[in-house]
Amino acid sequence: MSLGDEPGYGDGSRGDDGRYGGTGQTRTRLPDRPGDVYGGARRGRSSSRSLVTVVGVVVLLIAAIAFANRGGDDSPSSGNGGGSGGDKSRTSPTAASGERPVDSKPGSIPAGFAHSEQGAQSAAANYGVALGSTGMFDSDQRHAIVATVYAPEVADARQSDLDAAYSSEKFLTNIGLDKDGAAPAGQTFVSRVIPVGTKVTSAGPDSATVDLWYTSLFGLSGQGSTNPVSESWYTTTYKLKWISGDWKVTDFSQKDGPVPVGRDQRASTADDMTKAVEEYGGFTYAR
Template sequence: MSLGDEDGYGNDSGRSSDGYSTLGGTRQTRTRLPDSQGGDGYGPRRPARKSRSLFTVIGVVVLLLAAIAFANMGGGDGGNGGDGTSGSNGKKTGSAPTAATGTKPVTGKNGEIASGFAHDEQGAQSAAANYSVALGSAAMFDRNQRRAITTAVYAPAVAAARQDALDKVYSGEAFLANIGLNTDGTAPAGQTFISRSNPVGTKVVKFNGDTASVAVWYSALFGLAGEGSKNPVSESWFTNTFALTWIDGDWKVTDFTQKDGPAPVGRDQAASPAGEMADAVEQFGGFTYAR
């Protein structure tokens, strides 16, 4: 964003007649515009946009409910839920600043997913962040890739018990139709399906040696980019809390819960054309997330 775009820094900003009245050494003055509606002195805010594609809302909600249903099937042991309370031997931890620890976060990868996380709180946070990206990716809509992801992310017993249920959810014709995909999970001709999770931060809710509960706050891009899309790419915010267990030298998911937000105030920023959005997702690769 250029200086000319920010309130009070437009091209019409005048010079001050006071030789000692400067802003950043440029002798430009900040001009406050009148606000007839009693705003903050910089002009009235543009009203929030209220229109949103029904298909976008349905698609995201159905997708998230499907993931939650998969994670909660069979009950789980409930020992590492995301309620923020510690067990009899557990350790409840508060928030920690997002800063580098100096410890190598990961030593390898399992397919396309990072693996070999450290057997400590940092490793549990790194695992949860990377697993949230994998579970929220467009690859989950392809049967073979989905099975590879669940095998890499979930504890073996959990993945084996729930593969069929997950296949039914992601291959359901009604579900795919609601989000605008073909019956085989692919995007219609001329459109690009986008599903990407972008972690903002992590927090250890509970840690007890071989078990951990880690919350991941992230934004999600979801929809179809392309001409004629009825489900344009939109952004949502969620927090997933993962129950993790140390199994065979790595952290694995045994359960997770999800809630909306925290969501920031939307900025009045023009949406990019469909082609530009599709190109961006294809050209900008993802990260290996770590503390």
């Protein structure tokens, strides 16, 4: 409240003693008790104002909670994720599309993705998981993964390159595995890709380029491991083509990051890491 709001101040009104409180007069109120700057006579009005203030704050909190819990029905439903423009127009949060995204069985590589941008993103995420799994270190599983993920015209060449890379004794020795890709006794080999997000950078009727941002867990868990499980971050760009009713990879490239700042968390013990890897299975990713 300003001084001009005070009754009898600067408004020419007359008080009970017959005198006017006109312009140029100064009235000072002294507190009747410590902490009450307006005096005891104003306690009732102050209490009323406090009550109104409290009620107002409660109403605002209720409104804020309702807004925070509001669903996405009011937001635009465009394919590029809505947004009011700018960079946000090219991104969209992972959300259910209403379509059955994959047709797979437990332990198999997902297949049968939707012929859409969402289906291409789902294919890229699931293929990234398969290509980063421990199955790539087993000859039979690797061949099955390559045949499922890659387009027929590039599958043979990719299989030859991958066989040479994953069967290299020098490579296997450096990561702590034997010549057959097996972990030492008492240790568990961990190679797992965890997708964080996908982004379509270009798309056509039967083609799509998708960026897959992911974190990777790689190493050996167990007592005496010389290559403990560590975390890395990468972005792989997959070029996909719609072939015979499914998305297939025709080419790819990889780069480091984006890498977040690491938290000051204590690393788990070798036994805890081994137990987690054995008990927590992977996901089938879909949009």
